[in-house]
Amino acid sequence: MSTRTTTPSGIDRSTRLRLYRLMVELRDFEQRAYELFLENLVRGTSHLALGQEAIAAAFGVAMREDDYTFCTYRGHGHTLARGASMAGAMAELLGRANGMMHGKGGSMHLTDVTHGAMGSYAIVGAHLPIAAGAAWSAQVRRSGQVSVCFFGDGTTNIGTFHEALNLAVVWRLPIVFVCENNQYMEYTPIRSVTAVEHPAADRASAYGLEPILVDGNDADVMYDTAVKAIGQARTGKGPSLVEALTYRHGGHSRADPARYRPEAEVREWLGRDPVQRYRERLLAAGIDEGALAPIDSEAQAKVDQATEEARQGPPAALEEIEAQVWADGGSTWRN
Amino acid sequence: MAQLTFREAVAAGIAQEMERDPLVYFIGEDVAAAGGVFKATVGLLERFGPERVRDTPISEQAIVGAAMGAAMTGLRPIVEIMFSDFLATCWDMVANQVAKTRYMTGGQVSLPLVIRTANGGGTRFGAQHSQSLENWAMAVPGLKVLAPSTPADAKGLLAAAIRDPDPVLFFEQKSLYGTAGEVPDGEHLEPLGTAVIRRPGRDCTIVALAAMVPKALTAADRLSGLDIDAGVVDVRSLVPLDTRTILGEVRKTGRLFTVEENPRLCGWGAEIASIAADECFDDLDGPIVRITTPHVPLPAADVLEDAAMPSVDRIVNTVKGAMR
Numbered sequence: 281m282s283t284r285t286t287t288p289s290g291i292d293r294s295t296r297l298r299l300y301r302l303m304v305e306l307r308d309f310e311q312r313a314y315e316l317f318l319e320n321l322v323r324g325t326s327h328l329a330l331g332q333e334a335i336a337a338a339f340g341v342a343m344r345e346d347d348y349t350f351c352t353y354r355g356h357g358h359t360l361a362r363g364a365s366m367a368g369a370m371a372e373l374l375g376r377a378n379g380m381m382h383g384k385g386g387s388m389h390l391t392d393v394t395h396g397a398m399g400s401y402a403i404v405g406a407h408l409p410i411a412a413g414a415a416w417s418a419q420v421r422r423s424g425q426v427s428v429c430f431f432g433d434g435t436t437n438i439g440t441f442h443e444a445l446n447l448a449v450v451w452r453l454p455i456v457f458v459c460e461n462n463q464y465m466e467y468t469p470i471r472s473v474t475a476v477e478h479p480a481a482d483r484a485s486a487y488g489l490e491p492i493l494v495d496g497n498d499a500d501v502m503y504d505t506a507v508k509a510i511g512q513a514r515t516g517k518g519p520s521l522v523e524a525l526t527y528r529h530g531g532h533s534r535a536d537p538a539r540y541r542p543e544a545e546v547r548e549w550l551g552r553d554p555v556q557r558y559r560e561r562l563l564a565a566g567i568d569e570g571a572l573a574p575i576d577s578e579a580q581a582k583v584d585q586a587t588e589e590a591r592q593g594p595p596a597a598l599e600e601i602e603a604q605v606w607a608d609g610g611s612t613w614r615n
Numbered sequence: 616m617a618q619l620t621f622r623e624a625v626a627a628g629i630a631q632e633m634e635r636d637p638l639v640y641f642i643g644e645d646v647a648a649a650g651g652v653f654k655a656t657v658g659l660l661e662r663f664g665p666e667r668v669r670d671t672p673i674s675e676q677a678i679v680g681a682a683m684g685a686a687m688t689g690l691r692p693i694v695e696i697m698f699s700d701f702l703a704t705c706w707d708m709v710a711n712q713v714a715k716t717r718y719m720t721g722g723q724v725s726l727p728l729v730i731r732t733a734n735g736g737g738t739r740f741g742a743q744h745s746q747s748l749e750n751w752a753m754a755v756p757g758l759k760v761l762a763p764s765t766p767a768d769a770k771g772l773l774a775a776a777i778r779d780p781d782p783v784l785f786f787e788q789k790s791l792y793g794t795a796g797e798v799p800d801g802e803h804l805e806p807l808g809t810a811v812i813r814r815p816g817r818d819c820t821i822v823a824l825a826a827m828v829p830k831a832l833t834a835a836d837r838l839s840g841l842d843i844d845a846g847v848v849d850v851r852s853l854v855p856l857d858t859r860t861i862l863g864e865v866r867k868t869g870r871l872f873t874v875e876e877n878p879r880l881c882g883w884g885a886e887i888a889s890i891a892a893d894e895c896f897d898d899l900d901g902p903i904v905r906i907t908t909p910h911v912p913l914p915a916a917d918v919l920e921d922a923a924m925p926s927v928d929r930i931v932n933t934v935k936g937a938m939r
């Protein structure tokens with residue numbers, strides 16, 4: 281294996297190809313989800329992470345199989361990055377019986393516990409303390425597991441951010457908080473409502489943490505960051521707070537055209553597309569087109585296959601309405 | 616049988632389960648070193664150590680959220696929310712996260728956790744430290760809701776709640792903490808979803824909860840002097856609800872009264888009244904009567920608080936008036 285294809289920090293060729301493959305898969309999945317939304321097959325809502333793939337992919341590759349992921353409604357990528365079934369995710373978006381949660385959660389709540397994807401949370405900030413709780417459990421069970429919690433820039437202004445960070449530091453929990461600063465909340469720029477320039481990094485010192493501000497559109501940088509933060513958590517050295525700068529290519533949700541964003545800004549960020557950029561970098565590093573092209577077509581085929589399985593799925597079963605409120609599988613509240 | 620106070624029985628219930636199951640952990644504000652502001656957890660830190668019995672920052676969302684994350688990943692956490700009124704600061708965690716996550720994930724996660732909280736009035740603390748909030752919890756699918764009235768139930772129901780695979784909100788009425796009663800020796804468990812007939816009655820059935828149970832029992836004593844044989848049912852488990860026991864008594868007596876500490880609208884008694892009207896209308900000999908706190912925040916001054924909450928006098932007079 282050529283050392284030229286390895287980064288100075290030591291990310292080897294095969295890891296980089298895994299990163300690339302995962303990013304392309306997440307990109308293609310989101311693109312397809314958008315098309316299905318326009319076809320009115322995704323009925324409720326969906327929040328795509330087009331443009332933010334490097335963050336989910338890097339952590340997905342860096343995490344141990346039994347680590348925990350907690351993410352937001354913009355969490356298709358984070359869930360798939362743990363190895364969750366793409367068909368199960370697509371079918372869930374479509375409200376089908378073969379959906380990952382039998383159609384009971386929808387796009388905003390993708391969860392696959394068997395792969396450590398502990399849920400996508402749609403109340404801004406709610407999952408930060410929950411992720412801390414999973415880290416607490418890992419700590420006292422001495423399991424060596426790490427909890428990774430992804431959230432947006434807007435989430436740094438809600439109380440749970442403070443409560444979770446403080447608790448995690450006081451209890452020295454094995455957790456990594458990852459703020460994906462995509463510059464916007466729904467429609468409002470984060471800088472217009474935040475006391476500091478870098479909503480997560482500038483606040484790290486309040487918790488005695490080192491500020492970590494990184495390029496979230498650079499898969500190598502993100503991977504190095506993930507490895508370091510996860511390693512720190514796993515070896516008992518406590519939590520970290522990462523702020524990854526990124527940008528969503530599309531709107532906040534549904535068919536939001538995102539006209540509130542200046543054209544020049546959008547153009548500039550599209551020029552930093554993490555997938556395209558990584559492809560070019562790998563080519564420049566001497567990984568040849570022959571290694572990348574099959575990844576591109578395999579990702580497409582995987583998304584096609586998942587879409588087909590989802591489309592073929594029957595509608596969610598009516599028995600599900602009254603199922604799984606309780607651990608006995610039912611919903612009985614009286615005798 | 617040992618004579619324990621309600622607060623000692625709470626600690627005994629937690630201790631019983633922590634002894635039995637190493638995955639039971641207990642966290643909250645001032646619960647460890649200080650033994651709780653109501654002294655209901657005294658001795659647990661000494662017995663089980665600082666890893667399993669732990670003080671938290673004043674962070675209700677983090678307390679309940681952490682319990683949820685821990686419950687999802689193999690622990691059986693117990694948390695204390697110091698006053699039930701503070702549930703409002705973490706209601707997202709309780710009502711949106713804890714209650715719904717099993718359902719939304721199609722049953723992928725279990726949430727075996729208990730949220731204990733000091734509830735109710737009678738302490739002259741004013742409207743933000745005195746509410747009876749069982750009905751908030753009862754209104755959310757996915758939460759089990761208990762409110763014991765005796766030390767024996769405090770221990771037995773709490774222990775059963777800790778063993779239960781679903782999230783339980785456990786309301787401890789503040790005015791009961793100092794009351795004493797017999798608690799069975801050895802392992803003690805009381806099943807969720809069971810009401811208890813505290814006093815059988817021929818003429819009417821008074822259904823009460825928590826601190827209203829002793830009041831209803833005193834009222835029934837006085838009513839017997841007025842030739843009214845009133846029975847008292849202690850609901851104790853709102854979710855699941857033992858309608859069989861409650862309706863069984865109502866069918867026998869033909870009259871139903873509820874005694875609720877909560878403000879009027881949507882109190883738990885309204886649900887029981889609705890079920891009774893639906894399912895034993897033909898057995899009723901008169902209107903169902905709810906005795907509640909008026910629909911106001913609870914005032915602080917002793918005379919105001921006492922007059923606002925259902926009292927023995929009010930129960931006696933209301934029942935007597937309705938039974939004429």
Ligand SMILES: Cc1ncc(C[n+]2csc(CCOP(=O)(O)OP(=O)(O)O)c2C)c(N)n1
Pocket residue numbers: 352354402403404405431432433434435436462464465466532
């Ligand atoms: C507590 C709460 N407040 C408001 C909302 C509505 N809401 C959904 S997403 C969102 C923006 C969140 O922004 P950010 O944290 O930056 O995440 P992003 O969507 O950019 O990934 C808002 C305000 C919500 N879901 N929860």
Ligand SMILES: [Mg+2]
Pocket residue numbers: 432433434460461462463464465
């Ligand atoms: Mg954002």
